[in-house]
Amino acid sequence: MKEVVRMHHSEDILKLLETDSRLTSKEVAILLNLDEKLVAETIKHLEDEKIIAGYHTIINWEKTDDEYVSAMIEVRVSPQRGQGFDRIAEKIYQFPEVKAMHLISGGYDYLVELKKAPMRQIANFVSSRLSVIEEVQSTATHVVLKRYKDHNTIFVKDDEDKRMVVSP
Amino acid sequence: MRSFINKKVQTIKPSGIRKFFDIASEMEDVISLGVGEPDFDTPWHIRDEGIYALQKGQTFYTSNAGLMELRKAITETLSAKYQLNYSPENEVLVTVGGSEAIDLALRATLDPGDEVIFTEPSYVSYLPCIQLADGVPVAVPLKEENEFRLTAEELRAAITPKSKVLILSFPNNPTGAIMSKEDLEAIAEIVLEHDLMVITDEIYADLTYYDEAKHFSIAALPGMLERTVYINGFSKAYAMTGWRLGYCCGPEEIMREMIKIHQFAIMAAPTTSQYAGITALRNGDSDVEAMRESYNQRRRFLMHELDRIGLPCFEPFGAFYVFPNISEFGLSSEEFAMQLIHRQKVAVVPGTAFGESGEGFVRISYAYSIQELKVAFQRLELFVEELRARKPV
Secondary structure, X not given: OOOOOOOOOHHHHHHHHHHOOOOOHHHHHHHHOOOHHHHHHHHHHHHHOOOOOXXXXXXXXXXXXXXXXXXXXXXXXXXXXXXXXXXXXXXXXXXXXXXXXXXXXXXXXXXXXXXXXXHHHHHHHHHHHHOOOOOEEEEEEEEXXXXXXXXXEEOOOOOOOOOOOEOO | OOOOOOHHHHHOOOOOOHHHHHHHHHOOOOEEOEOOXXXXXXXXXXXXXXXXXXXXXXXXXXXXXXXXXXHHHHHHHHHHHHOOOOOOOOOEEEEOHHHHXXXXXXXXXXXXXXXXXXXXXXXXXXXXXXXXXXXXXXXXXXXXXXXXXXXXXXXXXXXXXXEXXXXXXXXXXOOOOOOOHHHHHHHXXXXXXXXXXXXXXXXXXXXXXXXXXXXXXXXHOOOOHHHEEEEEEOOOOOOOHXXXXXXXXXXXXXXXXXXXXXXXXXXXXXXHHHHHHHHHHHHOHHHHHHHHHHHHHHHHHHHHHHHHHOOOOXXXXXXXXXXXXXXXXXXXXXXXXXHHHHHHOEEOEEHHHHOHHHOOEEEEXXXXXXXXXXXXXXXXXXXXXXXXXXXXX
């Protein structure tokens, strides 16, 4: 018996790259039993379409000397005629201080995550940039005290193999 | 003082794995590819259910056969997945791992002198359990060219008037071999013809990787359910080795006797584990699928790596082992494994730990992350190159 090489499957490729973006096309092809050339072409296509929007590194800053803080801000807005949520969002996410931003259902409208910065800068951003936007009704700023898990990666977990070294 | 040791027990050889365990555990920076259990933690919701059972004070014995709710979950799962229909009332027994079920099945059925046919290389328990139950072990060495499947001819050749039980274990530890429905039909025909009983250890049933054919149980073939003890458990598929939870199903006449031994020797499987097991079966499908996909990626990676460094290996489609052929080096499996651990600090298990017919092979487990496997194979490659350079051409 031999495994038959499968036809391309973008979703499988995406799932795999999401866990390890450093895998080469060749490695992806081996792991998923796909044709290497096809994988390279598919990844190129996914990049062109901005489905793969970037390759980043997950850093546990708490293990460095860095003393900056990051913050999550709940933002409530009042959309105006001809100005949907997307237009207002743009006024916020265009700031380089914003690391991530989501429109969400529930008690408020946006969840805005700020890049790590000194506390004073964060306060400044909220008071002099965010709150002054016309449609912004209110904000609630939460300072991140500890990051347990990000991008499927648990920061506080020990990776020690607890198994016996050899077993039947 | 006289010796108090039972003579039968004295003749049983300790597991061949022990020696490697001792060496590997004393060395630093060893990369082990020798582990026969999943690297994943038990999925959190299953662990949580175990914790909840403790919080609620579920700290008492269960009935000997196990919690009825768990037995129902077992029979429903087997019916849906493998077309095996058992009654939860009297055809299921929850055991302390699949290993207990192997022991019970043999003890409940063997009389002194009964022959038990089992395939080799095989899991380390079958042979000693047969001996302890006064059976006569008849090993059938399986061949690499048959992809380590049992053929009808091999089985026929092993049968004598004293044959009583055939043990099958596919997907197989250590080879990773699987047997298809067609392969099993040929075996079942002979089993029926010679009125044999089958013990089928399908602990790796959920871990098969051949898309064209899902796992199939010999017990599902016509006339087989009433002469088969079916064994499975939670250790491999749900990454629950430490919970010690398995189960077996079979005809009431056999199960009744197995429960009798279990009742006196064990009483009941651990209660916490049984509650966790219910959740595993009811809500654990997606966890199994995610782990299965991970194993499959590693399996493909290892097949590619073996090919790259030129170690021949048939493509296995089950469990989480590959069983490459190392006979080109002129070393015994044990010498190969011993030199590998000393020179490159990589631990593998010599094929002979699983019976003499494992000579010329080593078992490599892929219950490790791709990163670990990458490093291990870099070392293995160096080792293999070194051996080849030394070999006179």
